[in-house]
Amino acid sequence: MTVPPNTSTEPAANNGLPDRLVKHAVRYADHRAVHRDHLTPMLRHYADLKDQYPHTLLFYRVGDFFETFFQDALIVSRELEIVLTSKDGGKEVGRVPLSGIPHHALDRYCALLVEKGYAIAVCDQVEDAADAQGALVRREITRVVTPGTLLEEGMLNARRNNYLAAIVIAGHHWGLSYADISTGEFLTTQSSSLEQLTQELMRLQPAEVLIPTNAPDLRGLLRPGEKSEHLPDCLPTQFCYTLRSQTPFTQVEARQRLLQRFRVRSLEGLGCEHLPLAVRAAGGLLEYLDDTQKETQIPLQPICTYTLTEFLILDSQTRRNLEITQTVRDGTFHNSLLWALDRTITPMGSRALRRWLLQPLLKVTEIQARQDTLQELVNNGTLREDLQRLLRQIYDLERLAGRAGSGTASPRDLVGLADSLGKLPELARLVESSRSPYLKAVQQVPPVLEQLGKHLQARLVERPPLALKEGGLIRIGVVPQLDEMRQQATDDETWLAKLEVIERERTGISTLKVGYSKTFGYYISISRSKAGQVPDGYDRKQTLVNEERYITSELKERENRILNARKELGDLEYEIFAGLRSEVGEQAELIRTVARAVAAVDALAGLAEVAVYQGYSRPKMVEGRQLSISEGRHPVVEQALPAGFFVPNSAELGNQESNSIPDLIVLTGPNASGKSCYLRQIGLIQLMAQVGSFIPAQSAQLSICDRIFTRVGAVDDLATGQSTFMVEMNETANILNHGTARSLILLDEIGRGTATFDGLSIAWAVAEHLATEVRARTIFATHYHELNELASILPNVANYQVTVKEMPDQIIFLHRVQPGGADRSYGIEAGRLAGLPSSVIQRARQVMSQIEKHSKIAVGLRKGGRSEKNSQPDPPHDPTQQLEIGI
Ligand SMILES: Nc1ncnc2c1ncn2[C@@H]1O[C@H](COP(=O)(O)OP(=O)(O)OP(=O)(O)O)[C@@H](O)[C@H]1O
Structure with a gap:
């Protein structure tokens, strides 16, 4: 059974209640504990309804108020910080807990509760009190409000969609349907890799996801992060999941529901006749709407069938790293790409x-x-x-x-x-x-x-x-x-x-x-x-x-x-x-x-x-794999800097017609010189171009990318128990396994989370694999200057550096990207600028000069690699199967 943790009915630290009320609150913390016949007629009706909607908070209309009783009153008073009072429950019952809100404030309070992951059943009066002539006013559940079924203006964010999703998983295959009932969008798709399902959910950020299960307790709403044995392991846990019966998700029922809803004889015209999983997910979603909206028939647009390959694929890391809708650092909209555009x-x-x-x-x-x-x-x-x-x-x-x-x-x-x-x-x-x-x-x-x-x-x-x-x-x-x-x-x-x-x-x-x-x-x-x-x-x-x-x-x-x-x-x-x-x-x-x-x-x-x-320009979209950007800028950083402060930089990748244009650029440069910024700006310019926007550059010729991958920095993923290095390796593996010659790959600092030699070795092998096997257009920013060697071995690799000007007692960041490899990182200078004690800085310089004296590296091309510098045969002496570094 899945009970949301917050539905605990312990009264919240007395809530400032008088003792006499606390006693009632504890005694009547569950409506099932009271003999039904002893309750007043109204509370009996309430308790009967509560039995039917056990996992919702039941708001019951009484005059100008919506009232909650028993366990719900305790939760509502705790979550909304409103007064807990009591109501006469019947002669033999005494007073039972009550929390009420004015009827006109229902939307506002529902929005708060839904945001906290609760579902709400609204029981309204469906006849005038005067017409009831002294009898109990007729009341019915008029709607069930859940995170994915919001309609009211006050509960919705005006500037983003609020999606309800439904999924069906069969082995590695899956169907996903989603709808925004406030705007009527209704889409469905099906595909075959569970990884893609996760990615699609991450793109949509649904407010609620429906999942069919044979769990006996079907009304549970799993709040974000809540675990349940009925939730398949492959699904991300940050969403609200609602467990549903499997019946409406069966092919026959789901198909029938779609046919009826859109008054068609076949699903051919809607594009999903031959996509059983897409149909099942969509049918399950429609049934949920019928169930929660009661008499309200939600108008939806005709369902639209889509495929994941219709769009540029951006995985969740890339969306995060490119800061498309929120920043990496603090998750704010401010300073994201959407903010800038x-x-x-x-x-x-x-x-x-x-x-x-x-x-x-x-x-x-x-x-x-x-x-x-x-x-x-x-x-x-x-x-x-x-x-x-x-x-x-x-x-x-x-x-x-x-x-x-x-x-x-x-x-x-x-x-x-x-x-x-x-x-x-x-x-x-x-x-x-x-x-x-x-x-x-x-x-x-x-x-x-x-x-x-x-x-x-x-x-x-x-x-x-x-x-x-x-x-x-x-x-x-x-x-x-x-x-x-x-x-x-x-x-x-x-x-x-x-x-x-x-x-x-x-x-x-x-x-x-x-x-x-x-x-x-x-x-x-x-x-x-x-x-x-x-x-x-x-x-x-x-x-x-x-x-x-x-x-x-x-x-x-x-x-x-x-x-x-x-x-x-x-x-x-x-x-x-x-x-x-x-x-x-x-x-x-x-x-x-x-x-x-x-x-x-x-x-x-x-x-x-x-x-x-x-001052954006219109990019020219071309065939092939060309990526040429002249004087490009980062659309967000340039808006954050005073006018004219941003230093534009060009980029050339993947142009097959010119031998001198590389597929992979090894980008070196001191700390804080602008490597990450350059990397991201190329990704953003490509993305903006494929959105149809103009771009922050003097001019550009861009071909279509099938995917943009990014690996930028790393943070521990404590939620899944993965270390910084493991996160980095997982993301790198994903890129190597899915990248194609039409992809754009932006890598920042591969191999930093482990010992220097392990890291350097991995970075080398990854770069080499990308340049020779995947042949994707890649920018590889690194502090391992040893990787500059690759350019002398592989014809489609080039070295670029972000330059600085060295002054006697300071470094001036020029933020200019130029051909050639940097040989220093100026990390010690960066430490000095950050305020490390001068004794530490001095000692670091001594250690550095010792290391530099004794270090050497000799790396050759991996045997069997497809690309060899100027098609020369392998060198007779092959020192290459290992990376050799001596200190
Ligand atoms: N082209 C540019 N013009 C002006 N300012 C820039 C430019 N590129 C970067 N900067 C500024 O320099 C700062 C550091 O840039 P960035 O983080 O890209 O450096 P980095 O080389 O990746 O550093 P590290 O190696 O330490 O990660 C940015 O916050 C930005 O304000």
């Missing part, structure tokens, strides 16, 4: 850019389509600025459409949506003469959406109130019946407003007032000193210190009419609003298709803005 205006544009950066393209035509659009937006600054100005007035159409479709959109959501739809024709006009693909895609607004926008604008008031059922939503002149009711209500209210004046005149009591209280309704108030002058027909209702309160039969009659009219008006307006909302919901798919096109324009306009202000 994201100038989008809308949340949907920002989400699109994030997706693009994590899934760069492989097809030159697709890259060029983005480049062409960027070019137009770079050349036409006025168009770009006008577009961005207009985008500011377009809300998150993707998510608004979703909320309309699921019946959770508020009146303000619909007004926002209507206003945004109203801007689409303007957007279309702005780009009417554009020729580039992404701008052409928004030249036509589907007439049905244009009409829908107008339809909503004509009906909904400009600034509707937050409350749904208190009226004030619908414009005057839209529904005659509504107008008549309003007129009647206004007449009554005017009568009421005049009553005070009339009664003052009639009674001669100048201090007479008409007021309203929640308990008594409307009343006429007269100061006690004038009570003797009260006319006939005044019926005394309440006596206060200084005043008497009266009603009259006419006042009561009007009051009834006014209050009934208000309720009827509120109900009718809500009904009209709900009708409008479902009209929007019916168009959710189309709205989202248009929203995606707008999001892409937003992402590209932002990239164009960066390109203009940072």
Whole structure:
């Protein structure tokens, strides 16, 4: 059984509770400990529901509050730091623990609990308390909120997707489906290496992963890091996993569910007819949505089948090392690539850019389509600025459409949506003469959406109130019946407003007032000193210190009419609003298709803005394996430095037409000279080019890479018990096993985590293997200057160094990358600059000079290597099977 550790029901260090309550809290820390028949009817209903949803926190609507009882009350009060109180549980039970939150704060508190890894079942009142006529108000579970099924604006991060994933594993084969129910994206794939499954999950960073299992306890939500025997070992533990029954994940059930959902006869058109694992994962995901969303039918876009090989493969180390969405050092968004490039205006544009950066393209035509659009937006600054100005007035159409479709959109959501739809024709006009693909895609607004926008604008008031059922939503002149009711209500209210004046005149009591209280309704108030002058027909209702309160039969009659009219008006307006909302919901798919096109324009306009202000250029995408970058810069470091401080550097790799261009560069240079920066900038430029962005370089000719690998620094992976060196070796093995001639490999410091000779030997062998066997384009940054020898042995290896200027008492970092190998690391100088004591520095210099005197290295080419310098035969004397170093 899998019980989340935090569902422990120990009361939190008394929580500041009085002793009497602690006693109850302990006694009733589990609803099952109480005899059901002894509970009040409401708590009995609560306990029955809790049995059905044992692993959720059950929020039960009572009036204006959502309340939790028993064990849930203890958890909720501890996790949300709110007061734990108690409620009468029945005559023989006494008081049971209670924690409640105001109903309007449900989203906010749910978001906090979901972030902590809890699932929440919301039990709402489904009839008016007045209609229940004294009986228990009818309540039902209206939704189960889990990390992957969030819809409410307040619970979601606007600028990133919130994915729910489902996986099916069969041997080494697997199927993965994922959906963002707030935007409607729904995708599925299948493949055959479990390592790839991990990588794909790492890319998606799903909020929740569903996994079919035969575990008896199926409602468990495994919080990040929690272990379970039912979780396959191959899966990363940092996600929330939900264990599900296997039935909906079977081929027959899953297929049937997909056919029904998308109203098709075969899955051929959806691209997954012959991908059983992809179908099973998708079917299991749909079933989970049906189960958790209850009556709400979540609108999803038609499922899209994809393959992993459609995109540039970036493993999780590479995404981390290139700091695409967060930095390595402190995991912040600030100073990541996305931070440097994201100038989008809308949340949907920002989400699109994030997706693009994590899934760069492989097809030159697709890259060029983005480049062409960027070019137009770079050349036409006025168009770009006008577009961005207009985008500011377009809300998150993707998510608004979703909320309309699921019946959770508020009146303000619909007004926002209507206003945004109203801007689409303007957007279309702005780009009417554009020729580039992404701008052409928004030249036509589907007439049905244009009409829908107008339809909503004509009906909904400009600034509707937050409350749904208190009226004030619908414009005057839209529904005659509504107008008549309003007129009647206004007449009554005017009568009421005049009553005070009339009664003052009639009674001669100048201090007479008409007021309203929640308990008594409307009343006429007269100061006690004038009570003797009260006319006939005044019926005394309440006596206060200084005043008497009266009603009259006419006042009561009007009051009834006014209050009934208000309720009827509120109900009718809500009904009209709900009708409008479902009209929007019916168009959710189309709205989202248009929203995606707008999001892409937003992402590209932002990239164009960066390109203009940072002086980026359009890379030329070429065939073959060429990587030529002239005067390239690191897109993030250059933004962090004062203008003009960044030193640009060029790079040439893998050009088969020129013999002098290497496949592998051995890059040496002092500490802190800029090796890592250079390495990463090449990776980032290649990645940006394949995203379709312009790049921070004077010019570039780049061919398509199938993968970018990086090995940069290393940290202990304490979670999996791997040492720094083992992490380094695992990552290196992965690169050697999966790299191809079309890959770009960036290695920083291989072999540093072990003894010098072991490290140097490994570094040598790895570099040699990459240059001769894999023949990938590689930059190998190292402090082992001995590796410079390789260039004299292998024709496709070259040495480059990052230069410094040595002054009598300091080193000046030039950050220039030039041909040739460095022979010193200036590590001792770096230590001096860092403040090591001068005695230590002096001693280090002595030791260094001794080592330098006695060290020699003689390494030859590995026997059987494919590449030999100038195709010369092996040297007759082969000193080579070992690396020989003497000190
Ligand atoms: N081309 C450049 N122009 C300007 N500043 C640069 C450049 N490259 C690097 N720098 C600056 O130098 C600092 C050190 O660079 P980097 O970390 O790449 O050095 P390194 O050679 O890899 O050092 P180590 O060998 O100690 O790891 C960076 O933080 C950056 O601010």
